[in-house]
Amino acid sequence: xxxxxxxxxxxxxxxxxxxxxxxxxxxxxxxxxxxxxxxxxxxxxxxxxxxxxxxxxxxxxxxxxxxxxxxxxxxxxxxxxxxxxxxxxxxxxxxxxxxxxxxxxxxxxxxxxxxxxxxxxxxxxxxxxxxxxxxxxxxxxxxxxxxxxxxxxxxxxxxxxxxxxxxxxxxxxxxxxxxxxxxxxxxxxxxxxxxxxxxxxxxxxxxxxxxxxxxxxxxxxxxxxxxxxxxxxxxxxxxxxxxxxxxx
Amino acid sequence: xxxxxxxxxxxxxxxxxxxxxxxxxxxxxxxxxxxxxxxxxxxxxxxxxxxxxxxxxxxxxxxxxxxxxxxxxxxxxxxxxxxxxxxxxxxxxxxxxxxxxxxxxxxxxxxxxxxxxxxxxxxxxxxxxxxxxxxxxxxxxxxxxxxxxxxxxxxxxxxxxxxxxxxxxxxxxxxxxxxxxxxxxxxxxxxxxxxxxxxxxxxxxxxxxxxxxxxxxxxxxxxxxxxxxxxxxxxxxxxxxxxxxxxxxxxxxxxxxxxxxxxxx
Numbered sequence: 001x002x003x004x005x006x007x008x009x010x011x012x013x014x015x016x017x018x019x020x021x022x023x024x025x026x027x028x029x030x031x032x033x034x035x036x037x038x039x040x041x042x043x044x045x046x047x048x049x050x051x052x053x054x055x056x057x058x059x060x061x062x063x064x065x066x067x068x069x070x071x072x073x074x075x076x077x078x079x080x081x082x083x084x085x086x087x088x089x090x091x092x093x094x095x096x097x098x099x100x101x102x103x104x105x106x107x108x109x110x111x112x113x114x115x116x117x118x119x120x121x122x123x124x125x126x127x128x129x130x131x132x133x134x135x136x137x138x139x140x141x142x143x144x145x146x147x148x149x150x151x152x153x154x155x156x157x158x159x160x161x162x163x164x165x166x167x168x169x170x171x172x173x174x175x176x177x178x179x180x181x182x183x184x185x186x187x188x189x190x191x192x193x194x195x196x197x198x199x200x201x202x203x204x205x206x207x208x209x210x211x212x213x214x215x216x217x218x219x220x221x222x223x224x225x226x227x228x229x230x231x232x233x234x235x236x237x238x239x240x241x242x243x244x245x246x247x248x
Numbered sequence: 249x250x251x252x253x254x255x256x257x258x259x260x261x262x263x264x265x266x267x268x269x270x271x272x273x274x275x276x277x278x279x280x281x282x283x284x285x286x287x288x289x290x291x292x293x294x295x296x297x298x299x300x301x302x303x304x305x306x307x308x309x310x311x312x313x314x315x316x317x318x319x320x321x322x323x324x325x326x327x328x329x330x331x332x333x334x335x336x337x338x339x340x341x342x343x344x345x346x347x348x349x350x351x352x353x354x355x356x357x358x359x360x361x362x363x364x365x366x367x368x369x370x371x372x373x374x375x376x377x378x379x380x381x382x383x384x385x386x387x388x389x390x391x392x393x394x395x396x397x398x399x400x401x402x403x404x405x406x407x408x409x410x411x412x413x414x415x416x417x418x419x420x421x422x423x424x425x426x427x428x429x430x431x432x433x434x435x436x437x438x439x440x441x442x443x444x445x446x447x448x449x450x451x452x453x454x455x456x457x458x459x460x461x462x463x464x465x466x467x468x469x470x471x472x473x474x475x476x477x478x479x480x481x482x483x484x485x486x487x488x489x490x491x492x493x494x495x496x497x498x499x500x501x502x503x504x505x506x507x508x509x510x511x512x513x
Contacts (some may be wrong), residue, residue, distance in 0.1 A: 050389050079391040090386035092378075095295075104390045106296065107397075153390075 003028040003161055003193050004049065009058035011041070011048050017056060018044050019217045026161075031187055031194045031207045033225075035110070036214035037239070042197045043165060045214065049195070050084055050163055051075045063160070076120040083154030085164040089146040091138040091153070098134040101125060101153045107159065124152040130184060144175035151182060162186065168200040180206050201240065213239070273473050275396065280469060283396040284403055285506045293396045302405035306367055307412050314362050317355040321354050322346065322424025330433045339433040346425030347448035351456045352511075355417045357504055360463035363406070363413075364496035368471040371402060375475025376485045384476070399472045406464040414460050418453065421438035459507055463500045470495045 002025035011019040019041045026032050034042050047053045051061065054069035061067070062081065068074035091100045101121045105112055125131050128148040138146055149165060154162055164183065168176035180203050186192045187207075198204060204211065204225070211228050213221040215235060221228065228236060287293055329345050375398060378384050387394045422444070429435035435443075474492035478484045 047385075052385055052388060076373055076391055079389055084386065084389045086382040086386055088381055092381040092386075103295075103392075107390065107392050136458065224280070 001028045001061050002026060003063055005061040005064075006049075007059050007061075009048070010056040010059065011044055012056050012206070019048075019214075022058070022219050024212060024222045025221060026193065026195060027210060028193050029187065029191045030209035031183065031196060032210040032212065033204050033208040034197045034214065035199060035204065036193065036220070040214045041217045042214055043197065046163055046165055046195070046197050050082055051078045052200045058204060078155070081160045083157070083159035083162045085147065085151050085154045085162065085167055087165045087167075087169050089138070089150035091150055093138050096137050097125070097130060097141070097149050100138070100149060101156055104157050119157060121152075124156050125149070127155075127185075128152045129178075144179070145173075146184070147171070147179060151179070155186070155192075158190075159189050161195065164194065164196045164198075166197055166199070168198055168203050173202070176200065176203065177206070183207055189238060217228070249391050257466065271440070272477065273469070276476070277487050278468050279308050279395050280399050280403060280472070283393070285397065287400050287404075292391065298401040299404050299408075302401045305370075305406050306363075306402075306405050307409035310363060310366055310409070310413060311416065313366065314359055314413050314417050315420045317353055317358055317362055318350075318421040322350060322421035323381045323428055325349055325354065326425040326428035327432065330428055334433065335445070339429075339435060340439070340443055342425065342429050342433055342435065343444035344447045346422060346429075347444040348452060350421040350425065351418055351448060351452040352459075353456075353504075355414060355457055356459040356463060357415055357500065358502040359410075359417050359460050360467070360504075361497055363464060364467050364493055364500060367402075368467040368496045369489050369493050371468060371471035372475040372489045373485060376478035376488045379476065379478045380480060380482060380485060395472070399468065402468050403465060404471075405421055405469055407461060410461045414453075414457050418456065428503060451511045455511065458503045459504065462503060466499045466503060467496045470499055490512050 003029075004026040006022055006024050009019060009022040010017050011022075013106060022045070034045060036042050048055055051067065051069065059066055062078060065077075067078055091097075092103070095103065098121055101124060104119055105117050105120065116168050121134075123133065125134065128151050130148055130152065133141065133145065133149070138149070141149065150210055151167075162183075167179050167183070171179065183196065184207055187231060194207075196203070196207065208225040211221065211223065211225050212219060213228075213236060220235060221231070221233070229240075272406065283293070326342060326346050330342050333339050333342055333345075375384075378394075379397075384394045387397060426440050427439050429440045430437055471492045474488045474495065478488045
């Protein structure tokens with residue numbers, strides 16, 4: 001079953017079209033990885049899927065419901081169902097870790113009792129291994145800790161789908177691997193759908209159920225990770241070969 | 249011919265861009281008025297305790313510099329006027345001049361300029377940095393309206409901070425005039441105050457207060473406008489901050505001129 005279906009999607013800024021005629025779907029309860037060269041439109045696609053950039057043409061359906069980018073109500077209903085982990089965490093610097101994670105609760109479920117809020121925040125922070133860093137401010141955290149705190153914030157309202165923009169960027173391999181484990185754990189224990197934009201081959205190998213390869217604004221490949229290497233495609237071979245060499 | 253048409257095209261593009269900016273500015277202003285009204289009725293949409301935090305920053309942290317500058321302006325304007333009034337043997341009228349000038353013009357103007365440099369710059373720097381670091385996008389995808397979440401507490405805080413700052417600045421500025429009157433024109437402080445109260449009324453204080461409040465709102469809206477429309481990159485943060493201070497000060501002077509027309513003609 002698919003949670004997101006995209007048909008004939010064109011995305012761009014002004015007169016420039018960055019993504020052309022995209023048709024794809026994101027399966028529920030699986031990890032879908034979006035990859036491609038820098039500048040191919042991965043982040044733009046993710047921003048469109050999370051309602052930040054309205055498409056020039058085409059439709060996006062979330063659980064069968066069409067997203068109306070001109071309707072605040074439709075966008076708010078989308079925001080209630082998604083969680084987003086940004087590349088640099090995007091934690092608010094004026095709030096500590098606890099307050100950052102509690103922010104969606106405080107702003108969207110104001111009637112929730114303090115004890116329930118505390119329980120939810122502690123649970124999420126323990127899940128990402130930050131149970132001891134509640135009082136710390138983002139500036140006092142390492143890159144990996146910041147991303148884990150941001151992950152806890154993205155998950156606090158139990159979203160149906162979690163979007164991650166380059167979660168491994170700027171992290172050492174061990175921390176990056178730990179973050180991958182966390183994403184896998186979310187999929188396995190909570191059945192969460194995860195969409196990841198990444199360049200990291202190790203991450204892709206480890207977490208991907210489905211892979212979408214973008215090339216110059218078009219969908220070059222969309223399918224199971226296992227099928228990626230069985231096809232005879234020069235671009236994919238070169239892309240993975242070069243990436244593989246860079247890893248070694 | 250071709251070069252001329254190209255030049256015309258560039259000028260037309262620039263004109264349209266400026267019009268677009270103006271439209272965006274007024275759109276933001278209208279949004280902020282709506283969100284502030286909405287918050288005052290529903291008490292929702294901003295972070296708990298944020299108004300107090302902003303009030304502390306705007307009132308308490310700006311208080312020393314506002315006092316120092318208005319005192320110095322009070323002293324300077326009194327020294328300049330005292331020298332001229334002495335030529336006509338009209339020293340005592342120094343108090344009239346200082347009273348009216350400080351309450352109606354100099355305190356609102358100087359407080360506005362100080363707030364533009366201190367508060368306006370910091371609001372733009374904060375919002376534009378948040379924009380560059382995806383924090384604004386993060387707020388949106390959490391279902392929070394950034395223009396409400398970030399701007400409404402600041403608008404309410406400046407509305408609460410301005411009366412305090414104006415009252416203190418009026419007192420300190422006039423005190424500067426009293427000092428000059430006492431030591432340079434030989435006017436005893438009690439005579440200075442008595443004479444000043446003959447011409448200055450509570451209305452003058454409120455005119456200054458309303459003006460400063462409107463300057464304060466102009467500062468917050470200009471700073472937000474420059475902060476929210478930064479695209480990407482740290483260098484844009486610096487540029488936006490400078491532009492916001494220039495825009496705020498220009499707006500303050502423009503608004504002051506408009507006030508002068510309404511008040512004196």
